[in-house]
Amino acid sequence: MSFPKVSVVIVNWNNFNDTAGCIDSLKKVTYPNCEIIVVDNGSQGDDVNLLRQRFGDSVRLIANGKNRGFAGGCNIGIEDALSRGADYVALLNNDTVVAPDFLEAVVRVAEGDKKVGIAGGKIYCYELPEVIWFAGGVIDYRTGRTPIRGSGEKEQGKYEEVTEVDWICGCFMFLSKDVLQNVGLLDERFFFGWEDADYSVRAAKKGFKVVFVPSSKIWHKGFGAEKRERLKELPVYYAARGQFLFMDKHFGKRQLLRAWLTFALEFPRFTRQYSRMLKQWKVPFYILWGICGYLRIKILGFIR
Numbered sequence: 001m002s003f004p005k006v007s008v009v010i011v012n013w014n015n016f017n018d019t020a021g022c023i024d025s026l027k028k029v030t031y032p033n034c035e036i037i038v039v040d041n042g043s044q045g046d047d048v049n050l051l052r053q054r055f056g057d058s059v060r061l062i063a064n065g066k067n068r069g070f071a072g073g074c075n076i077g078i079e080d081a082l083s084r085g086a087d088y089v090a091l092l093n094n095d096t097v098v099a100p101d102f103l104e105a106v107v108r109v110a111e112g113d114k115k116v117g118i119a120g121g122k123i124y125c126y127e128l129p130e131v132i133w134f135a136g137g138v139i140d141y142r143t144g145r146t147p148i149r150g151s152g153e154k155e156q157g158k159y160e161e162v163t164e165v166d167w168i169c170g171c172f173m174f175l176s177k178d179v180l181q182n183v184g185l186l187d188e189r190f191f192f193g194w195e196d197a198d199y200s201v202r203a204a205k206k207g208f209k210v211v212f213v214p215s216s217k218i219w220h221k222g223f224g225a226e227k228r229e230r231l232k233e234l235p236v237y238y239a240a241r242g243q244f245l246f247m248d249k250h251f252g253k254r255q256l257l258r259a260w261l262t263f264a265l266e267f268p269r270f271t272r273q274y275s276r277m278l279k280q281w282k283v284p285f286y287i288l289w290g291i292c293g294y295l296r297i298k299i300l301g302f303i304r
Contacts, residue, residue, distance in 0.1 A: 002111065003033040004087035006103055009077030010094045011070055013041040016050050018221065019094040023055060026092075031103035034090075035060060039077045042067040069191035070170065078185060082177065089180065091173040095221040097126065105216040106174040109162060117179030117208025118200055120168035121216030122159065130155045133220050136165035136212035137197065144247045144259035146197050149212075165212045166204075170196035172218050179208050189297055192235065194242030201250050236283055240290025245297060 008026060012019040019038065026036050037060045040048050048063045055061075064076055074091050081089045088110065090103065106119040123134035135150035136159070146167060150159050168174075173196055183202050186195045200210045247259050271284040 003031070004107065004111065005085060006031065006034040006088045006090055006107065007037055007077070007081030007084075007086040008034055008090045008092055009037045009039065009074055009081060010092050011039050011041055011073035011077070012043060012047055012051070012094050013067060013073070014043045014045060014047065015094055016043075016045070016047045019047070019051065020054060022092065022094050022096055022098075023059060025097035027058075028100045029098065029103060030100045031107070034103060035081075037062065037077045037081060039064055039073045041069075041073040069188060070193075071186040071190050071195040072188045074170070074195075075185040075188065078175075078180060082180060087177050089175045089177075091170055091175065092218075093171040093220060095126075096123075096171060096218050098219075099217040102172075102216045102218055106213050109211060109213050110174065110176055113209065114176075114178065115207070115209045116211050117176050117183070117203045117206075118168050118210045119174040119213050119216075120172050120211075121174075121218060122212075122214045123169065123171055124155070124217065124219045126219040126221040129219060132159070133222065134169045134171065135159035135214065136163060137167035137169060137200070139166040139197065139201070141251060141255050142258055143262045144243060144251070159212075160214050162214070163212045164209055166210065167197040167200035168210055168212070171220055172216075173199075174216075176208075179203050179206075182206050183208070189245060190238075190242045192238040192242075194239070194246045198246055198249065234286070236286035237290040237293065240287040241293040241297075242290075244291055244294040248294070248298060 010019060010022060023036060038051060039062045041064050048061065051059065051061055062076060062080060064073060078089050088107065102121060106121060109119055110116045122132065125131045125133045132150040132153050132155060134148050138147050138149065140147060183199065183206050187198055190198060204210055247256055251259060271287060
């Protein structure tokens with residue numbers, strides 16, 4: 001196989017330890033033509049200096065002066081990668097570790113079919129290595145939800161086929177230069193969450209394939225107490241805001257009305273379950289605040 005240039009983009013925000021662990025795993029990657037780009041998104045501590053001291057010139061480090069969110073941080077890395085000749089850009093969450101051969105499979109699939117604009121691999125839970133976290137995403141245009149295939153299932157060889165899916169998770173999102181040049185960058189209004197589903201739909205509307213590649217494997221941290229703590233409050237706000245912005249962009253009027261009605265009917269049950277899971281009674285408040293945030297964007301334009 002040929003070895004087109006792949007730029008792996010990681011966004012860091014006040015999380016040196018996870019980012020360093022992710023880079024350490026990337027150092028063991030067997031693909032011969034890749035680089036690592038870390039965009040520090042305005043970390044308040046000494047993350048930039050720590051990363052520079054630990055990894056030196058082996059990592060391209062871009063210090064962003066403010067937090068532009070996940071989408072904005074990724075866009076900085078994407079633009080830098082394309083300006084220096086990247087054929088593919090792999091967006092990778094900083095709280096992941098990768099299998100050494102995780103790039104070969106997605107490169108092979110993308111090179112074999114130039115209609116493949118987005119690819120992503122099988123993502124496992126770091127704390128429970130045999131449990132699947134992501135095996136491709138589905139969009140339910142009746143409810144506005146984006147269920148994940150295989151989530152929470154123990155690995156039993158069920159999701160082993162290269163498959164077209166509705167969306168690929170930004171946790172590991174492999175993008176071709178063609179899709180980036182034709183579709184553009186991530187929508188920064190999402191800030192944190194839903195930018196991946198949005199970009200997948202935008203790419204599909206342009207005629208690109210969105211593909212799940214099971215032999216490309218990574219592990220995502222997310223089941224530990226520290227991570228659950230970080231998912232409270234503002235992440236709930238951005239998730240709610242992002243969902244309604246996503247529906248507003250991609251749903252027809254009837255679909256949107258049905259999704260709103262479904263949300264209203266299921267809101268009490270959903271918030272009760274989510275509050276119990278996060279051990280956070282303020283969940284309904286942050287969801288309603290997120291809806292207000294969506295309405296501000298719709299009425300007034302881009303407000304973070």
